[in-house]
Amino acid sequence: MSTASAISPDxxxxxxxxxxxxxxLMGPGPSNxxxxxxxxxxxxxxxxxxxxYLQIMNExxxxxRRLFRTRNRLTxxxxxxxxxxxxxxxxxxLEPGDRAxxxxxxxxxxxxxxxxxxxxxxxxxVEAEWGRPVDPGAVKAALADGPFKxxxxxxxxxxxxxxxxxxxxxxFVRETDALYLVDTVTSLGGLPVEVDAWGIDLCYxxxxxxxxxxPGLSPITLSDRxxxxxxxxxSKVASWYLDMTMIRQYWGxxxxxxxxxxxxxxxxxxxxxxxxFEEGLEARWDRHRRVSDTLxxxxxxxxxxxxxxxxxxxxxxxxxxxxxxxxxxxxxRRLLEExxxxxxxxxxxxxxxxxxxxxxxxxxxxxxxxxxxxxxRRILGQ
Amino acid sequence: MSTASAISPDxxxxxxxxxxxxxxLMGPGPSNxxxxxxxxxxxxxxxxxxxxYLQIMNExxxxxRRLFRTRNRLTxxxxxxxxxxxxxxxxxxLEPGDRAxxxxxxxxxxxxxxxxxxxxxxxxxVEAEWGRPVDPGAVKAALADGPFKxxxxxxxxxxxxxxxxxxxxxxFVRETDALYLVDTVTSLGGLPVEVDAWGIDLCYxxxxxxxxxxPGLSPITLSDRxxxxxxxxxSKVASWYLDMTMIRQYWGxxxxxxxxxxxxxxxxxxxxxxxxFEEGLEARWDRHRRVSDTLxxxxxxxxxxxxxxxxxxxxxxxxxxxxxxxxxxxxxRRLLEExxxxxxxxxxxxxxxxxxxxxxxxxxxxxxxxxxxxxxRRILGQ
Numbered sequence: 197m198s199t200a201s202a203i204s205p206d207x208x209x210x211x212x213x214x215x216x217x218x219x220x221l222m223g224p225g226p227s228n229x230x231x232x233x234x235x236x237x238x239x240x241x242x243x244x245x246x247x248x249y250l251q252i253m254n255e256x257x258x259x260x261r262r263l264f265r266t267r268n269r270l271t272x273x274x275x276x277x278x279x280x281x282x283x284x285x286x287x288x289x290l291e292p293g294d295r296a297x298x299x300x301x302x303x304x305x306x307x308x309x310x311x312x313x314x315x316x317x318x319x320x321x322v323e324a325e326w327g328r329p330v331d332p333g334a335v336k337a338a339l340a341d342g343p344f345k346x347x348x349x350x351x352x353x354x355x356x357x358x359x360x361x362x363x364x365x366x367x368f369v370r371e372t373d374a375l376y377l378v379d380t381v382t383s384l385g386g387l388p389v390e391v392d393a394w395g396i397d398l399c400y401x402x403x404x405x406x407x408x409x410x411p412g413l414s415p416i417t418l419s420d421r422x423x424x425x426x427x428x429x430x431s432k433v434a435s436w437y438l439d440m441t442m443i444r445q446y447w448g449x450x451x452x453x454x455x456x457x458x459x460x461x462x463x464x465x466x467x468x469x470x471x472x473f474e475e476g477l478e479a480r481w482d483r484h485r486r487v488s489d490t491l492x493x494x495x496x497x498x499x500x501x502x503x504x505x506x507x508x509x510x511x512x513x514x515x516x517x518x519x520x521x522x523x524x525x526x527x528x529r530r531l532l533e534e535x536x537x538x539x540x541x542x543x544x545x546x547x548x549x550x551x552x553x554x555x556x557x558x559x560x561x562x563x564x565x566x567x568x569x570x571x572x573r574r575i576l577g578q
Numbered sequence: 579m580s581t582a583s584a585i586s587p588d589x590x591x592x593x594x595x596x597x598x599x600x601x602x603l604m605g606p607g608p609s610n611x612x613x614x615x616x617x618x619x620x621x622x623x624x625x626x627x628x629x630x631y632l633q634i635m636n637e638x639x640x641x642x643r644r645l646f647r648t649r650n651r652l653t654x655x656x657x658x659x660x661x662x663x664x665x666x667x668x669x670x671x672l673e674p675g676d677r678a679x680x681x682x683x684x685x686x687x688x689x690x691x692x693x694x695x696x697x698x699x700x701x702x703x704v705e706a707e708w709g710r711p712v713d714p715g716a717v718k719a720a721l722a723d724g725p726f727k728x729x730x731x732x733x734x735x736x737x738x739x740x741x742x743x744x745x746x747x748x749x750f751v752r753e754t755d756a757l758y759l760v761d762t763v764t765s766l767g768g769l770p771v772e773v774d775a776w777g778i779d780l781c782y783x784x785x786x787x788x789x790x791x792x793p794g795l796s797p798i799t800l801s802d803r804x805x806x807x808x809x810x811x812x813s814k815v816a817s818w819y820l821d822m823t824m825i826r827q828y829w830g831x832x833x834x835x836x837x838x839x840x841x842x843x844x845x846x847x848x849x850x851x852x853x854x855f856e857e858g859l860e861a862r863w864d865r866h867r868r869v870s871d872t873l874x875x876x877x878x879x880x881x882x883x884x885x886x887x888x889x890x891x892x893x894x895x896x897x898x899x900x901x902x903x904x905x906x907x908x909x910x911r912r913l914l915e916e917x918x919x920x921x922x923x924x925x926x927x928x929x930x931x932x933x934x935x936x937x938x939x940x941x942x943x944x945x946x947x948x949x950x951x952x953x954x955r956r957i958l959g960q
Contacts (some may be wrong), residue, residue, distance in 0.1 A: 534906040
């Protein structure tokens, strides 16, 4: 933490104009925000109860339903980043003494367990090696130790690039009474996500990945079953800010004030969703796969390999093994300083062992894949 | 809640372009966003660990210290609206079994009590009639029933327009071991707030009031004493998203990733803070008082009176008594539809009895006060 300086009444001389450089954002998120979304952020602010804003909320919720492929009534953006969506999903469902089953194969499953325990609930786990998907059979086996109130899985593990078959796991969860919670922070808008068809009860995402709206909102959807669990809670939701028993009255017909909505961020999300449907969801999924193929083919030419099984890896987040003898931090620094390209480092047990290269949303364009491969070619001296 | 329609792959035909109307925002917040802040929101998105973004974080934190008039190291914007700042302040300090004293004279004191109880803490209260400030003597008397871990007061009660003397209350709190928590959501940037001089340990605000950045962030500051209480907690903070034991490592020198920061919103706040210091804090306080005087003088000419004692009322939030025989909702509707002016309704016991007219930040300009009075003159038929 930097040392606080003396209190001064006029510091303007010390603060040069705000001029963020233009980067190609190929990290694990945020991705690049397209010009139309940036322009939407700068539209005039409305009040959170203005009929014109309520209309924008309705449109946004309707587009989110289409994005999640669901008819769920309770579908809206949580007023915080993807982690707030994760917390909202758990804290609204779990009460002290409940039991949850969480699948862990990276940072975000680990975070789920932490949140479950903060809710005062008991957390059983199914673990997979970081870099590998969660094995549906292992989840099936773990379900035998139930009953669980809730089973949680990360669809696209941003920390490793592993893609888990949440449809297959859902079939096993549906044989029990447990609610099924799926994290689609990194997959939504870039890979098929079928909330209703896959029997998902709680699903949340982030705006700054394949939707290419800046970070700050977390789209979430709750099935009727999840709404019933919410309505039949014995205790108040531990978080006032994320309490959906109240928030749903603002997003519903009552329009009861809860907290002031992030108005301009909602404009950004609304515009980002228009862009998704102008392109078409299926076309967008194809684009993410195609651009990732270009990247992978270029990486293979450079002799670089991916972590994990290609069949279970994310097109929008490519985990590249750092070759022996290469200083991974120095490569990232050169990419940023010489090429204005941001990529991500490995986390936890993968720290220093992988680079994480995102091709999400607006960033998922051929030119970015080609330019990144060329930059790596130059840096690695080939 | 509107009925969910069938899932459709291409709804673009149903979503006309995003074109929010331009309103004069004279409700209880948000206020109008100035053009420079809107433009800042639309600057290119950076990664949350980019050195260029870290520099913007440092500048923003330093300007927030100057705004709060504090040397507190731990000073940053919480990634949510003002209510998230409120929750963050309580949830990081309180553990189950702790005792807090909350002063209540409106909606926001009531909300504080709710949050204290969700933390599993015991909540004693000092109450004042809605519309009146909290009496420092009453707080002093209540302190005799201590010890309390924390005493919480709202500086500017947005639901009623009452201004409480938090400096005087602070002197009594300082005679005990309690932490002193002050809500400055509506006052910060429009009225003197002196965190260090008044002995405040926890202070939070919102961006969408007198700072005139859109809603979405909540500036907060913690004294060294509050940081020590945080460091010596026995239990984990109930909220993962708002857990400052982790967030302070991202805002500190470690820069450890916690959650993805709301990048473009931080640009907006940064630019809004530049505008504050270009104008000068004292000049800004004077402006809020002057424009409120213009409003009040015009209202007096129309025979309209304010709720509460003018000496203890907020310049930035004026609670006007609805005259007998006037339909308050119809007046608000006509202001919006015929004049593009938004004002607020009364809440709780004041519902239907007052209008809440904000003159905050960029909205606090003479032309808005004059135009509002003229609109009211026409609507009330004088």
